Amino acid sequence: MVKITLPDGSEREYQKGISSMEIALSISEGLARNVLAAKVNGKVQDANLPIMENASIQLLTWNDTDGKSTFWHSSAHLMAEALEALYPKVKFWVGPPLENGFYYDVDTNGESISQEDFKKIEEKMLELARQKNDYVRIPMSKSEAIDYFTEKGDEYKLDLLSNLEDGSITFYRQGNFTDLCRGPHIPNTGFIKAAKIMNVAGAYFKGDQNNKMLTRIYGITFPKQKELDEYVHLLEEAKKRDHRKLGQELDLFTFSEKVGKGLPLWLPKGAMLRERLESFLRKAQVRAGYQQVVTPHIGSKQLYLTSGHWEKYGKDSFQPINTPEEGEEFLLKPMNCPHHCEIYASRPRSYRDLPLRLAEFGTVYRYEQSGELHGLTRVRGFTQDDAHIFCTDDQVEDEFKKVIDLVLYVFKSLGFEDFSAQVSLRDPENKTKYFGSDEAWDKAENAIRRAAAEKGLKTIEELGEAAFYGPKLDFMVKDALGRKWQLGTIQVDYQLPTRFNLEYIGSDNQKHRPVMIHRAPFGSMERFVAILIENTGGNFPLWLSPDQIAILPISEKYQDYANEVFLTLQEQDIRGYVDHRDEKIGRKIRDAEVNKLPLMLIVGEKEAEEGKVSVRRKGEGDLGSMTIEEFVGYAKAEINKNIPQFR
Ligand SMILES: [Zn+2]
Numbered sequence: 001m002v003k004i005t006l007p008d009g010s011e012r013e014y015q016k017g018i019s020s021m022e023i024a025l026s027i028s029e030g031l032a033r034n035v036l037a038a039k040v041n042g043k044v045q046d047a048n049l050p051i052m053e054n055a056s057i058q059l060l061t062w063n064d065t066d067g068k069s070t071f072w073h074s075s076a077h078l079m080a081e082a083l084e085a086l087y088p089k090v091k092f093w094v095g096p097p098l099e100n101g102f103y104y105d106v107d108t109n110g111e112s113i114s115q116e117d118f119k120k121i122e123e124k125m126l127e128l129a130r131q132k133n134d135y136v137r138i139p140m141s142k143s144e145a146i147d148y149f150t151e152k153g154d155e156y157k158l159d160l161l162s163n164l165e166d167g168s169i170t171f172y173r174q175g176n177f178t179d180l181c182r183g184p185h186i187p188n189t190g191f192i193k194a195a196k197i198m199n200v201a202g203a204y205f206k207g208d209q210n211n212k213m214l215t216r217i218y219g220i221t222f223p224k225q226k227e228l229d230e231y232v233h234l235l236e237e238a239k240k241r242d243h244r245k246l247g248q249e250l251d252l253f254t255f256s257e258k259v260g261k262g263l264p265l266w267l268p269k270g271a272m273l274r275e276r277l278e279s280f281l282r283k284a285q286v287r288a289g290y291q292q293v294v295t296p297h298i299g300s301k302q303l304y305l306t307s308g309h310w311e312k313y314g315k316d317s318f319q320p321i322n323t324p325e326e327g328e329e330f331l332l333k334p335m336n337c338p339h340h341c342e343i344y345a346s347r348p349r350s351y352r353d354l355p356l357r358l359a360e361f362g363t364v365y366r367y368e369q370s371g372e373l374h375g376l377t378r379v380r381g382f383t384q385d386d387a388h389i390f391c392t393d394d395q396v397e398d399e400f401k402k403v404i405d406l407v408l409y410v411f412k413s414l415g416f417e418d419f420s421a422q423v424s425l426r427d428p429e430n431k432t433k434y435f436g437s438d439e440a441w442d443k444a445e446n447a448i449r450r451a452a453a454e455k456g457l458k459t460i461e462e463l464g465e466a467a468f469y470g471p472k473l474d475f476m477v478k479d480a481l482g483r484k485w486q487l488g489t490i491q492v493d494y495q496l497p498t499r500f501n502l503e504y505i506g507s508d509n510q511k512h513r514p515v516m517i518h519r520a521p522f523g524s525m526e527r528f529v530a531i532l533i534e535n536t537g538g539n540f541p542l543w544l545s546p547d548q549i550a551i552l553p554i555s556e557k558y559q560d561y562a563n564e565v566f567l568t569l570q571e572q573d574i575r576g577y578v579d580h581r582d583e584k585i586g587r588k589i590r591d592a593e594v595n596k597l598p599l600m601l602i603v604g605e606k607e608a609e610e611g612k613v614s615v616r617r618k619g620e621g622d623l624g625s626m627t628i629e630e631f632v633g634y635a636k637a638e639i640n641k642n643i644p645q646f647r
């Protein structure tokens, strides 16, 4: 017999050699129908593999990330089977699952596969899926495997085989298709009810541009047609909200190959949006007791040797900048913390100075491979809304909770309600990746758990996601495609104060080591704006909108009056422009709508005579005519309504 422990902690006894699928059946037939694979003692495997020892098992369905991955990887095999049936000369390299769907890299052997062929491939996949062919696991000796692919004339699988050890090699067969694969897979192809080929692209064999260019075919599959329809709909919606597209249409930012990849250029309207966000946070930070500092964009290599950044990331960073005469070495700043440590160290500190909260909108530079860059969400230069809190041991938890309040205030003010909080912990299996003692780590990890619990945050814990100097509480928000991005972050750190030898004199007149909290509610201005654009579809709240008003004179005759109104509003810090073009009023209104202007002020003869404006609000329509004074009152009230004060 074997003892099986289920995720709820319950234990059951089964005959040795029972499979996860049989265990599922013993629980309920409905459950068994949905089981795609199983996690046995932490390892994902086929649901029909026999279990030979006591194990804790988790049955994986479509609702589990690992279940989805197995489903999509198995679908890559199905797509390969369809491709082989349609194009017998095609050879296959690898077909991994993705966050959404899967791909297979293939050598088409001269066949061209393009958009027009997608339908045909999808239909073939579904035809094969309906055969409900089992994914059969076949252990192979290395020599048998080599014989098989030599006969098939497949140099790609032979290449894969050359790196595999005899005794660990398995084939998987479904229907007429056999692949070299270690698995796992879903029970049979019948689970796949909907398929869509998304895209084809070129991909070098093994990612090396000296090698042959293969064809990467992207697909996605679902257990229900309805889910595919929903996914396609989501994609269409997301395309409209893509911050790269909207950013260009709304004149917020641009990129220039000449300036360099991953280095955003903020246009006047984007800069205005950023400025609004910064001043919003700056105000809240003043109320929360922060002090603003400014530090340079580079720092000597010595600084990063001290901080440990060089040891951890030096090789994978922008390389040092050298001075021509003195041979000094500087690094582009990857983080603001070391600079802030030196501000702390610039004079003796007493316990009365703590907590010391230093804030900076600090621009940092991190090397990312060009293929990894993505709009504003992954860039090489970005500005963090950074701050470092230096405090005593006793103050850590309280300060941490105050930062949670600030992050929640920021998210709430900006309408991010659908966020999740993640406690990012050290990987206990790989402690050498991190600096500091077990004791310090335990202390910091527990402080974060307690603070988050006390603030009523529902958190998940992720091992191996901590910073090298300490654990974090990360706030994740989804973009238009449902991909998760980390925005706000709060980190407890006992290491940097030690590395920088930071001290304060306690009430006992003795020297003590402060603790450091790193935090950034937005995360980075770039990523935050990207997510904000995708969440709002570019319809920013009035207080953030780069242009709040457009004044639209009905004809040239009313330009002077329009200018007069504009100047009065500008004095009241209400921003926008006058549309002076010689266009029909209908056209001007349409364009203002396309530009997502929250308020339009139409001025003609009647308005000019009476000293009024006719107001249109986006999404609400006509608000009637108001005197300038009335409008200022209305606009200001609307602006302030959306920015509650912190605390
Ligand atoms: Zn496989």
Ligand SMILES: [Zn+2]
Binding pocket: 335, 336, 337, 388, 518, 519
């Ligand atoms: Zn920091």
